[in-house]
Amino acid sequence: MSYDTRIQTGITGFDTMLGGGYLPNTTNLIEGPPGCGKSTLGMQFIYHGAQQGEPGIILTFEALPETYYQMAAAFGWDFRRLEQEGLLKVIITSPEVTQIDLEHANGVLEHTIAQMDAKRILIDSVTHYESAMAHSPNAAPKSKVSLMARGTPAPGASEKFVERDRLYSFLNALKRQGMTTLLTRETTFLFGDEEGFSGGAGIHFIVDSYTMLRYVEIMSAVRRAIIVLKMRGSAHDSAIRQFEIDARGLVVMAPFEGQEGLMSGTPKRMAASFIKAFVRK
Amino acid sequence: MKMHTLNTRVPQDLDPDLLDFLTTYVDSFIKWELLLFFHQNPNTFDTAEGIARYLGRDKEDVQDALSFLKAHGLLDEVVVGNMLAYVLKPNAELQDKVQKFTEATNDREFRRKAVYHLIRK
Numbered sequence: 001m002s003y004d005t006r007i008q009t010g011i012t013g014f015d016t017m018l019g020g021g022y023l024p025n026t027t028n029l030i031e032g033p034p035g036c037g038k039s040t041l042g043m044q045f046i047y048h049g050a051q052q053g054e055p056g057i058i059l060t061f062e063a064l065p066e067t068y069y070q071m072a073a074a075f076g077w078d079f080r081r082l083e084q085e086g087l088l089k090v091i092i093t094s095p096e097v098t099q100i101d102l103e104h105a106n107g108v109l110e111h112t113i114a115q116m117d118a119k120r121i122l123i124d125s126v127t128h129y130e131s132a133m134a135h136s137p138n139a140a141p142k143s144k145v146s147l148m149a150r151g152t153p154a155p156g157a158s159e160k161f162v163e164r165d166r167l168y169s170f171l172n173a174l175k176r177q178g179m180t181t182l183l184t185r186e187t188t189f190l191f192g193d194e195e196g197f198s199g200g201a202g203i204h205f206i207v208d209s210y211t212m213l214r215y216v217e218i219m220s221a222v223r224r225a226i227i228v229l230k231m232r233g234s235a236h237d238s239a240i241r242q243f244e245i246d247a248r249g250l251v252v253m254a255p256f257e258g259q260e261g262l263m264s265g266t267p268k269r270m271a272a273s274f275i276k277a278f279v280r281k
Numbered sequence: 282m283k284m285h286t287l288n289t290r291v292p293q294d295l296d297p298d299l300l301d302f303l304t305t306y307v308d309s310f311i312k313w314e315l316l317l318f319f320h321q322n323p324n325t326f327d328t329a330e331g332i333a334r335y336l337g338r339d340k341e342d343v344q345d346a347l348s349f350l351k352a353h354g355l356l357d358e359v360v361v362g363n364m365l366a367y368v369l370k371p372n373a374e375l376q377d378k379v380q381k382f383t384e385a386t387n388d389r390e391f392r393r394k395a396v397y398h399l400i401r402k
Contacts, residue, residue: 064322065322065324066322090322091324091326092322092324092325092326092327093325094327094328094330094331096364097326097327097328097331097364097366100361100364103362104361108326108361108366108368109326
């Protein structure tokens, strides 16, 4: 696969924002509040791949596979049939098992990826992974050993550094398998950024691309916004665009016009703010 | 209306294959739930603790039932670091039996008989 080849999500408008799609063999973060469409976007990415003959895996740490079959069916995506055809596997497991299994050769996940010749994977969600690994007694010693092996003194390493090292190792394991990975991550605030930037173990710095989904309130109505904030090795659209979820899944539309402060959750009309800033002073 | 007593619910009036399956594999409600769980979520790969969380059951009870199902050829045990994880064993014959059992549990009368079979044990 050439570097210029793009891994399309199949989402109208979103692939254009990404410059044609994700770069192959990369890790891509989708972050947003509950109900905004993260899992739908991820399922669409997997479904589109399967339609193109690229097998995919959904790795879930909480929602049962049954939930994905039902959610997908609402969009007319027959995940059970895809599983029967060997184009999809919805695997439920725990973060600790995933981490340690991937660290060892010939693990269950490695074997599954090879057997399916899977190219895409959705991790839904990495929030559970971060939370579980930060408190996992099973994973911590392994990481400290790996830190020492790299010449970094484990006793002096901060917890955040250990967590970041573990996350880095996990994402690299997926890259090693040749996967293009999509990770969903939860934010707890519904509008704006009231709690400040919650970077956890620094996942935003580790991943290759970072897309944020947001709710914004405009004229007493709640709309959904999408913005690509980072895409390593590729130009991307910097506009904040509106998107909707309809019978086809996510549909990305034109940028919001005449509004500013969209990321605050409560934008203002540009003319009013211009007057406030420059005229009334 | 035909009156049923518990005595008419004895397992003898069950399908012989299903009765054999019940007798061999399903001697507790936890095992029943686990069989249905793995049938509905065939790509499960997790520890007893994780599976207990999905079922909302006690970890020790689930561990015992998983060990039993592993010993009876329905599940495989995988060593993951210092943990034991469970996956569905690829055994077409046994999976057909689980499929038949699962379909049968959609029938209320079968469920009554199966429950009676369990509580008699």
